[in-house]
Amino acid sequence: MNVSNVDSVLAQMRAVVALAQGVQAPSAPAATGSVDFANVLKTSLDGVAQAQNTAENMQKAFVLGDDKVSLSDTMISMQKANIEFQTTVQVRNKMVAAYNDIMNMQV
Numbered sequence: 445m446n447v448s449n450v451d452s453v454l455a456q457m458r459a460v461v462a463l464a465q466g467v468q469a470p471s472a473p474a475a476t477g478s479v480d481f482a483n484v485l486k487t488s489l490d491g492v493a494q495a496q497n498t499a500e501n502m503q504k505a506f507v508l509g510d511d512k513v514s515l516s517d518t519m520i521s522m523q524k525a526n527i528e529f530q531t532t533v534q535v536r537n538k539m540v541a542a543y544n545d546i547m548n549m550q551v
Contacts, residue, residue: 453524492528499525 463484499521505513 488532492525492532495521495525495528 463479466479499518502513502518502521506515506518
């Protein structure tokens with residue numbers, strides 16, 4: 445894994461943190477209104493699916509003996525996909541808990 449890949453990962457992490465905090469990332473285009481929750485959720489889920497597909501493709505390529513795919517890159521890709529999936533599961537759990545709390549409130 446070279447330095448440009450690490451820089452790319454750090455830039456993506458900073459953009460996600462900025463998005464979560466409601467601050468526009470420096471490289472993102474100007475927003476023309478409020479953030480749509482459905483679009484943010486769909487983009488996040490698409491990102492998780494893409495990370496899982498990339499990891500799976502790298503695994504297959506490594507197993508088939510592709511010289512362009514290293515074991516370290518494959519393992520890093522798998523861990524990134526796992527972390528993204530676990531994060532998604534935790535966000536879902538928090539959302540369900542918040543929904544249950546709201547539904548159990550007395551009016």
